[in-house]
Amino acid sequence: MITGDSGFLKEKLKECGYKFTGQRSAILEALIQCTGQHVSTEELFNMVKVKHPEIGLATVYRTMILLDKLGLVHKLDFDDGFSRYELVKPNEDHRHHHLICSSCGSVSEVEEDLLDSLEEQILKKNGFLVKDHRVQFYGLCRNCRG
Amino acid sequence: MITGDSGFLKEKLKECGYKFTGQRSAILEALIQCTGQHVSTEELFNMVKVKHPEIGLATVYRTMILLDKLGLVHKLDFDDGFSRYELVKPNEDHRHHHLICSSCGSVSEVEEDLLDSLEEQILKKNGFLVKDHRVQFYGLCRNCRG
DNA sequence: ATCCGTGCAAAGTATTTGCAACCTA
DNA sequence: TAGGTTGCAAATACTTTGCACGGAT
Numbered sequence: 220m221i222t223g224d225s226g227f228l229k230e231k232l233k234e235c236g237y238k239f240t241g242q243r244s245a246i247l248e249a250l251i252q253c254t255g256q257h258v259s260t261e262e263l264f265n266m267v268k269v270k271h272p273e274i275g276l277a278t279v280y281r282t283m284i285l286l287d288k289l290g291l292v293h294k295l296d297f298d299d300g301f302s303r304y305e306l307v308k309p310n311e312d313h314r315h316h317h318l319i320c321s322s323c324g325s326v327s328e329v330e331e332d333l334l335d336s337l338e339e340q341i342l343k344k345n346g347f348l349v350k351d352h353r354v355q356f357y358g359l360c361r362n363c364r365g
Numbered sequence: 366m367i368t369g370d371s372g373f374l375k376e377k378l379k380e381c382g383y384k385f386t387g388q389r390s391a392i393l394e395a396l397i398q399c400t401g402q403h404v405s406t407e408e409l410f411n412m413v414k415v416k417h418p419e420i421g422l423a424t425v426y427r428t429m430i431l432l433d434k435l436g437l438v439h440k441l442d443f444d445d446g447f448s449r450y451e452l453v454k455p456n457e458d459h460r461h462h463h464l465i466c467s468s469c470g471s472v473s474e475v476e477e478d479l480l481d482s483l484e485e486q487i488l489k490k491n492g493f494l495v496k497d498h499r500v501q502f503y504g505l506c507r508n509c510r511g
Numbered sequence: 512a513t514c515c516g517t518g519c520a521a522a523g524t525a526t527t528t529g530c531a532a533c534c535t536a
Numbered sequence: 537t538a539g540g541t542t543g544c545a546a547a548t549a550c551t552t553t554g555c556a557c558g559g560a561t
Contacts, residue, residue, distance in 0.1 A: 240540095353501040355500075360491075364494055448551085
């Protein structure tokens with residue numbers, strides 16, 4: 220079954236000279252299932268294995284590197300020893316920020332950017348032209364603040 | 366030779382119930398030598414080895430974990446495969462931001478914070494109390510903009 | 512004297528790579 | 537058919553750990 224999203228993947232792959240395979244499609248489906256989460260490569264591997272027991276871990280690693288290169292996912296690092304990934308949302312023009320709770324470890328997202336004035340100032344003072352950013356806030360989430 | 370900084374280290378260690386050793390002192394001296402840089406554990410190991418050829422790599426790894434726990438260094442991650450570290454500056458009340466050039470790979474720093482209003486908004490909208498942050502900007506440095 | 516800290520080597524763990532078989536285009 | 541892709545296993549590479557010895561308090 221080819222979903223709309225698989226269609227998008229197929230186009231993107233062709234456009235960049237790559238082949239559309241069952242494995243790549245299955246991995247994208249698993250990613251869609253985890254929307255809003257931040258899955259590790261091994262977690263993805265285990266999800267995909269349910270329907271496709273023959274898939275190899277190396278394929279998932281290779282695919283994530285490819286999807287990152289194609290701009291379909293963002294690689295995340297929460298310093299827990301694994302590479303984690305999240306799907307890039309359709310109209311996302313910049314990386315959103317992550318709120319990491321130091322108490323319970325939950326990770327949530329902030330849609331607001333609000334870095335424009337800071338990035339402008341960086342251009343003026345440092346001569347550095349910002350094209351992207353990675354922002355993580357550490358602290359206490361609503362539940363853990365009590 | 367015990368420098369003023371080693372004195373500071375000695376106090377901090379004692380205060381937390383750890384011992385002041387030649388290795389720890391030597392590693393701190395190497396860190397001070399690289400102020401403004403972002404050294405990997407192996408780089409530090411190689412620097413220290415010049416004066417202290419007997420030091421073991423594991424000691425450097427263990428010491429960096431300790432210094433991080435004591436709040437004397439910040440662990441950085443530039444996704445290049447190594448843990449990197451920088452000394453925490455004396456009056457630093459928050460992590461400074463890093464500017465990473467996508468062209469030449471250089472990493473420089475921004476002292477301005479300018480996240481207060483964003484962090485305030487995160488508290489109001491998300492109920493998340495920010496205590497620290499990690500901010501990396503990707504783009505083109507002055508030289509690479511040409 | 513006590514017991515933390517160290518060096519060495521071995522183990523651990525996430526990730527990458529070589530290669531023959533396979534499958535997409 | 538041609539060449540990219542995959543699965544498997546072996547290889548990497550950074551980091552951690554076990555243990556006996558050494559050194560700080």
